[in-house]
Amino acid sequence: MKRYILHTPFSIYHFEAATWDHSVHKHTYFEIIFILKGSGIHRINGNAFQYAESDVFLLGPEDFHHFDIQELTEFSFVRFNESIHKQLPGDKDRPWQPIIRTLLNTSSQSRGSIVADKQEKQKLHHLLAVLEAESSDDQSQYFEVIRDGLMRSMLIILARNLFSQTQSRPVRKDSIEAILMYIRQHIYRPEDLTIERLAEHFHYAPAYISLFFKKQTGESLKQYIIRHKIKLIEARLLYSQLTLSEIADEFGYTDESHLCKQFRKYTGTTPIAFRMRV
Structure with a gap:
């Protein structure tokens, strides 16, 4: 698409x-x-x-x-x-x-x-x-x-x-829309986005919520969370003056090195190179 x-x-x-x-x-x-x-x-x-x-x-x-x-x-x-x-x-x-x-x-x-x-x-x-x-x-x-x-x-x-x-017109608590909404609202708090925490919040077994999410979206729960986070980080790199350390802290990474490693894995480039290419 x-x-x-x-x-x-x-x-x-x-x-x-x-x-x-x-x-x-x-x-x-x-x-x-x-x-x-x-x-x-x-x-x-x-x-x-x-x-x-x-x-x-x-x-x-x-x-x-x-x-x-x-x-x-x-x-x-x-x-x-x-x-x-x-x-x-x-x-x-x-x-x-x-x-x-x-x-x-x-x-x-x-x-x-x-x-x-x-x-x-x-x-x-x-x-x-x-x-x-x-x-x-x-x-x-x-x-x-x-x-x-x-x-x-x-x-x-x-x-x-x-x-x-x-x-x-409340969103059904067990719907995929509710799960996506929860992820977007808690994207800055990784401790709230573990499989166990999501399963507890939505009253599913951990294995079931993973299967349910994959069936509804075609993407694993973990992959969706990481890709959504990377998308937001790309916007920070392009349109803000935040340092890598500040961005890492905002999104709950343990340190700047962890952010760089995951960013490179999913984009094929480093945060610094991504920021400098435009």
Whole structure:
């Protein structure tokens, strides 16, 4: 399956289409998809969702999708990497930081369009209009500050809507989606991602949860966790100034050497070489 790559922390792609020319694909980034007009079917992770004007979708790096366009559709794709919401000095105690982190590490796509309320959709589309206008002058000294404020507001509104949906339509605790959600939420705590801990949390035998995960995803539980972690580390290397020691500490590695060894095993290159190649 093709994987699209974003080489900058942020971009907006606004276009109209009568037919969808892209094959089913994944990304290395997140994207908020706005439907400005038109209708059709949005196929996400094997599920089909009818879409219409003003719908809003949020996709993460592991989501795969494509559109079946039934009526000429105007799209706006807001694409961004995790680094755009990097924690700055003084941010640690800001209440929106954990909300955004939880949103980006929560599987949202078995629910289709995140926002149902008309007024909530209007708020998001107004923010999009301002964001697109500001992006036309992205060399301005004020652009990044304005962009980050607008993006933060968008994501908080999406989180508010997604989490209210989650409360009214809870994910089954024994579903593969629940396991994937748990992994994404605990990816920085390796002690919570052992087979034994996962089996205990989901009330499965350790051997069974491994077989269940492999059957549902085609990949072993251990391999999925490592590859998801490596994907996040690649984003840190490309879009942050964190040292290898700081990255190793963030992701729970015993030391920098352990991080380098595992990174090279799964990517074929060292973290330093990966960071310097762009």
